[in-house]
Amino acid sequence: MKRGIATIVAAVLALTLAAATSAAPSDAQGASGSTAKSKEVVTHYAYLGMEYREPAPLSLLKPAVIPDEGLAGVRLGTNYNNLAGKFLGLKFVLDETMLPQGGDVVAAAKKLLASGQHLIIADLKAPDLLAVADLPQAKDAIILNIRARDDVLRQTQCRRNVFHLIPSDAMLTDALAQYLVWKKWTRWFLVRGKHPADIEYANDITRSAKLYGAKIVAERAYELQTGARRVDTGYQEIQTQMPMLTRGVPDYDVAFVADETNSFGLYLQYRTTDPRPVVGTDGLEATAWGAAYESYAAQTLHDDFRKLAHREITVRDYEGWLAAHLLEMAVKHGNASNVDAVRKYITSDNLKLAGYKGEGMNFRSWDNQLRQPILLMDQLSLVSISPQPGFLHPTYNTDTLGFDQPQSLCKFSK
Template sequence: MHLVAGIVVARSGKTVLCSILVVLVLACTLDRDAGIAAEHTTEPPQPAAKVEIIYLGKSYNEPEHLSLIDKVLTDEGVEGARLGISDNNRTGSFLGQKYVLAEDIVPADSDVVAKAKQVLAQGPAIIVADLKAADLLAVAGLPEAKNAILLNIRSSDKSLRQEDCRANVFHIIPDWAMRADALAQYLIWKKWSRWFLLEGTKASDKEYVAAVERAANRFGGTIVEERPYKFETGAARSDTGYQQVQTQMPQATQGAGSYDVVWVADTDQSFGEYVPYRTYDPKPVVGTQGLIAVAWHPSYEQYAGMQLHDAFEQFAKRDMTERDYTAWLAVRAIGESATRSGKADVNDLRNYMLSDAFTVAGDKGEGMNFRKWDHQLRQPILVAGPRDVVSISPQQGFLHPKYLTDTLGYDQPESKCKFR
């Protein structure tokens, strides 16, 4: 007897023992039994961990733009949040996470606090807050909001980071102090250290003026004069008149002495757009108009900025504004926290966001994180003209022992924040 191709053959030729058939039958039986066992032991796939983000806003009566180039947007901010959700889900689909955006934007005459109570009735929530300072404080002060995460994407109000700071509020948008410091550093680097300050009359203008005064003291600038300016028109677009503006602006800026730049403080777009090219002395204009300090600018293209803008333009069919950017970044901060921590609970996400391990990429060349003393997001600030980014602050030579971005705004020793 000899073995041929796995079949045992008897020399007599009368008996062929097909032992391979027996082996195959045994193998199939074992496979079938293993398959039956697997059907009973394999766990069903786990549902994706859901991370719900609430976009809470109010349709405020916005000031009319002085320029027809600036279009009236009805979806500013929320489009950035939508893109952020899309980006989060791109990563979350591989990690068993699903991000959902719920949009609650109330009319101008409605009570946003009542809407917030409805949202928070379900328990601690993650809220992207597109709210002015007073409304943000009212929502943050609700007992139901104590364990929530509120991400401020609109208000640059200093008090929200100082005397009126809240433990449940995280600030994505830079405050007036960060903006003034970013511009001041660039002006000092340029050796344009003498500033003529032309200021509006609104409360936010006064706050920005105080930030400019602080920046001058910090970095060695000199304010040669502070001059209030009040410009009243019946209708911002139709009643200005080029001749009227051309006559008024030289008069308003005449006799300021020797200075390097006109620093405009017009946070509500009342007159600032009329200042460049119309001053009595031929000087650059900086501040809230002219050369500005912002978290985002449509012309920014470094560190994947161009890719972000292109993605937003394809998504929203328009340019990305600063509020679109801060809304996108707020949603991305939550996504980054959930991805790195592997958690979806609000308390877990808050703890991770305040840990040393947290950073979020905002396409500005460095990871961003939150200051523990006031919950302001550290970030580089773009110094930009109307059509191009001129520089990025902090500027070279302005040093800090830990974070260079802490040269912008209130550092820990200066902070008056006592969380409530």
């Protein structure tokens, strides 16, 4: 009987949300904040993104470029907002700005701000994000970061008007470290690339090892140059290179890889000299979201996103959806009628942002980072969720991930 009732409830929810995804985003444009018309409160917010040159994926199963990545999630969130809002007299209007590679993000941001848009969902890399945040016109704006994981944005280069929905690299490596320590896999072999982003991620791995009592028994940089990996003999070259890279390493439990540029990490699996699991940017990964994640009714979000975008949801799509959902919560629960009211609500203890992760999430006051559980996933399944059992915090256990207040270097000077 219980199963039958659950099935009926699930069907009703599916039909309701399907109606949301089939509705196209509104074309209306206007100033951010809320305006009233015939008892309807209209809230405007903007998406600001740019096409960046990304490294080609090592696997043919991963697309090189997803044109609407991030934006599709915001669109879905806006559809959700309008479905729920029509019963409450609320309407949400999305203004989309997607710049081509090398576009003038500062000019685009100035145009949005001049039109009155002060609620901005930013799908930008760190330099462009800071360029927008530092505009005098953006001083009182709310900028929701859904892309840049750089630790520096939460530390010495933090900004009062930037709120980070996407977790930092430090949060990701801490999430993996907790699980490895819980498993008693505390001897790590660190393999990193040469790119600055690889080195920064490797530094986070080292930080996490010190924090949780693990030991990095060896560190090596991948410096070999692969040939054409998709010719007939490409796999043979890789099969030779990986054992060379991992030979003669002191006994270790896991290979912890830092390959942010997608150059070699995938090739470590099943090719190390000693048979060891791979974690980090490949193998077992820490992430805000995953295509195989289905806990806490997450399947609903997957299904609705597929209907809208005709593909699987990515981390940036999830963060875009979450940003739109956050603004809807601020308007609905915080009685927000302007940017100041939105800020007051999202920085308050009343915020409990639902994101299919089993708990309400809110922002850290010292760096504007969203507290959140971190998923540990391989390519096909959820392995665990951090924080791990036994890693406790006096206020929020999620503050064991990333920079807690005593480690924070953020001063909010701007």
